[in-house]
Amino acid sequence: MEQHVLHTLEYDKVIAMLSDQASSTLGKERARALVPYTTLEEAQLAQQATAEAAAVLRLKGSVPLGGIRDIRPCLQRARLGGMLSPQELLDIASTIHAGRRLKSFLLDLAEAHELPLLAGWAAQIDGLRPLEEAIKQCIDEHGEVVDDASVELRRIRQEARSLEARIRERLEQMTRSASYQKMLMENIITIRQDRYVIPVKQEYRHVFGGIVHDQSASGATLFIEPEAVVGLNNTLRETRLKEEREVERILLRLGAGVAEAGASLQTNLEMLGELDFAFAKAQLGISLRATIPRLNDRGYLRFKKARHPLIPQAEVVPIDVELGKTYRAIVITGPNTGGKTVSIKTIGLLSLMAMAGLPIPAEEDSEAAVFSSVFADIGDEQSIEQSLSTFSSHMTNIIHILNAMDERSLVIFDELGAGTDPAEGAALAMAILDHVVERGARLLATTHYSELKAYAYNRPEVVNASVEFDVTTLKPTYRLLVGVPGRSNAFAIARRLGLSEEIIAAARRAISEEDNQVESMIASLERNARTAEQKRREAEALRAEAEELRRQLEEERNRFAEEKNRLLEKAEEEARIAVQLAKEEAERIIRELRELQAEGAAIKEHQLIAAKKRLDEAVLDLDEEKVKKQKPKAGGAGQPKAGDEVMVHSFGQRGTVLEQTGEQEYLVQIGIMKMKVKQDELSVLKQAKAEPAVRYPAVKARVGNVKLELDLRGCRVEEGLQEVDRYLDEVLLAGLHTVSIIHGHGTGALRKAVHDFLRSHRNVKSFRLGGQGEGGVGVTIVELQ
Known part of the structure; x- marks a missing residue:
């Protein structure tokens, strides 16, 4: 990139602002040496570093960059065997400490956020704690060698x-x-x-x-x-x-210790310089209210609300511009002092900043192109030493540009063709514009020649533009109007200043009819552009309002969903507690009945009725609804008979019908319990295959001998499986449907073997590990068919 162009577009002033943001001499030098990159990969890498640094500042607000010193002369003298002063050694210790602190800061942050570049640089910093401690043990904070x-x-x-x-x-x-x-x-x-x-x-x-x-x-x-x-x-x-x-x-x-660690210290300095430089770019972006643009190598740029970084933010007028897709050249026409030069310098400078990896003062979603070169011919560059006129000076520079540019260049001409005869200057300007466009370069040009107003209408790759002028205040607004050529406001200004209508009419008659039609057309275009802009602002406001309403509705929907989930979780928790309580109550009832059976006492009818009542009270309302849904419809399964396998809905348990004790009442065996159950509480699951008289004594004979649990603790795997096989046969004969197998925790081998056996047993419907209050993972609950 030519230094002359960087100076012309005031890139050097932006670099001075960047240098002021750096915290160390290393960062300032890195900033002052920054030039725009000409390849997409380099520019994107630089922008990525800036974006990561900006993310760190958003998250943390500040970065620990203090204590970094330029110790390169000290390292050079140490490598040559020279003696370092106590203050120089303190600077080295300070830089080591600063590097270790910054490394820890970034690597900790990188664990939760994506910072590949910054974390990679930080990881290369060597802690060198022994060298720092050796220096601080010998030299105090005042630079004096201590007695110790x-x-x-x-x-x-x-x-x-x-x-x-x-x-x-x-x-x-x-x-x-x-x-x-x-x-x-x-x-x-x-x-x-x-x-x-x-x-x-x-x-x-x-x-x-x-x-x-x-x-x-x-x-x-x-x-x-x-x-x-x-x-x-x-x-x-x-x-x-x-x-x-x-x-x-x-x-x-x-x-000598410093010289030994010289390579690590040199690497530390390079990484600290890169990190300080990256955060300086991010700080510059904050001060300019800038954003990170997207980059491409297709010559396409789109700046939204772009501002010149050197004009105070309270005074600058943002511009919207797009170049490189629909058209490759913009020709800005209109009178002097209207802001044409500021517009093209803004576009050129922001392009250089984006290519250098700097954020640009424009709105989000802006896009910049990485050009192979940027050329500019702006301002009065008359050379007295070379005895060149203004026209000759400009033409010398333009010739150089035309010879050096290529299809990936951005070319900027200010007041093209000025300084010579208007007719010849306009013709020359159009020829130069044609040549640049044919070469494929991107072009920005300003001119005050009226002949160029019609130039863009005949060329699809070129578009007219102008800077808006307020006739009421007789001042330019500096707003760039793309698609509308500039027009002379001389008659309107003269009328506002009090020139008589007779003189203005005479002057208008002196202008050709064609020129008057062009001026009328431009005035109509300006009005249409203003109307379209007003409509666009109104649409933008409506869109923003709609977005706000959508956001509010989305927040309300999220709040509603959160409240619904909270209520569901609360209801589920309450239901879980209620079920747990009911389960514990049922276990207590069964335990009491087992204790009565173990004592050899006969379970009396009133005891069964009392136990049934307590079980009924333990059932939740929700479970009652579920039970109602499971009840058989009238005439669905027919009348139960002795030996039928039935579901007792009031208990949620399977049982076997022993006999009918009344018109609508049956004696049912549930595990070790026998109880009378109404017919509407029963539904037949499986009808008996044999005569009830044959099956009933067998069940009755086994019930008193079969326990509801099998304890395998202390058994080997082979012994345990034999016990399980025998136990399941007894359980099936006894008519039990839910039993427990206690295998303990141990190594888990016995539990695995039992589960494999149960999985292949044809009479096992399902099995699961015990829950809270059931023995946990040391017990397997088996449900039989």
Whole structure:
């Protein structure tokens, strides 16, 4: 992409705004180096990074980018074996910590949200915690090497502090001495050239001996190191030199660690720069209220409510434009200062921004094209040095564009053909436009030549456009009207300013009839365009209102569905509890009857009646409705007889008819219980195959011996299966229909073998694991046919 074009379309100003959004020097450099991509894959990848960064900012509001430093010079010096300063090492530790914090932030967020690019960059950041800790253990936050950096440094500094204390003690003795005080200018101890001295009056210099290190401006005061502390000061100086050498050794050791981690640190810097740059693009989009456009390589662009990013948002007028599908060229005509140049620069600049992976200030669902190159000839580019006229300068640039463009280029011409004879300029402009369109490039052009107003009507690939002008206020509205050519407003403006109608009429007569018809046609087109725009706005408002109503109805429907589900869940929970209670009550009744049977006592009639009543009370209303539906219709199954298998609806259990005890009453065996049941509570499931007299004693004989459960715990698989086979035979002979097999938990082998056996048994109707209160998975409930 030519730098001249980027400057002409003010792309460099957008890049300056982008650079200001970056948090680090690395991000700012990456932003300043950004140029538009010319392949769809590169542009889409850049836009994806921007979209992911924008998603992170929407979710979290901010990103931890603080603490990143430009440590590249430090790394270079460390690789060469140079010594790094404490502050440089602190910058390295700060950058390591910032990278690890940003990595953790993004990878945690990527677990719940799709961030393939950002997470991929973050994953490449090396934590380098040992190096950071080594630096922070040796250097404090003020950039000073601490005593604990090494054992030797601690010893040296302790020795130095001890020497300083001894020196101060001797000098303080002198300053406090009455005989010395009159010889001193002040009773203080100070330092000159890293040695402790006292201020002595000039005339008493010989009293103290030692070394004179400085004197006052007047010469009346000498800063003397007394002979009594010269030796101690010398020792202290040597200790300080040892300290400096030890500090240098520590810094060199840390620098060697930095050099060893140089490759990882370099990778960290590259990834941090990319991440900072991505979030700078997203922040720019937020500040411009911009969106991420779709991209294509077909030369098609559609900007909805596009705004120039450098014009204040309160002042800019959005434009709608589409290019590259129905038509490949837009020719904007009309008078100067109407906003034509701003329109084409907006389209060109937004195209460059989209190609660079930046969000564009336009509404959602906008689409941009990735061009192989963008060319622009805009403004007065007269070259004094080359002694070129305005026309010559423009024509030189246009010739360069015509030679360099291809079918994937975007070409922008401002005031094409200006600066020469109008007739020749208009003809030349039309020829240039024809050449660009024939080459297949996309074209935006402005002109004030009236001859070009009819140009687009004769070419299906070219469309006219104009910038709206408000005759009432005598100001342009800057709204782009595609499909309507610009017209001269000179007569309307003159009339508004007070020019007489007689002069205006004379001027109008001077214009050819054909020109007047064209102006009338354009005025009609403008009126139609305004009417269509008004209708479009009204339709848009109605559509928005309909969308709002639809949204409200959808919310109401969702609320209704949620309430319905909540009520159903509540009803199901209440029913489940009620059924559980009824089930527990039935189990208690059966348990009591078993206990009576185990005690050997005969179950009396009144006990059965009482148990039946309690079972009736445990049945839910809903179950009663179900029972009613299951009752036989009159005359459906006929009269039960002894030996018939029947369903006792009041208990929901199967049983066997033993005998008829009354006109509408039968004695029925249900498991171990015998009870009298009315005929309307019975329905015949299976009629007896043998005489009742033969079957009844057999059932009666087995009932008292067969239990309702079989305990297999402790049995091997083979033994257990034999017990199950024998038990089922006894159960069938006893006329029982529901029994329990206790196999326990264990390894599950016995349970699996029992289930496989039951699955193949011809008399087993169904089986299931026990529920709550039935033994759970340690028990299998079997229902027999």
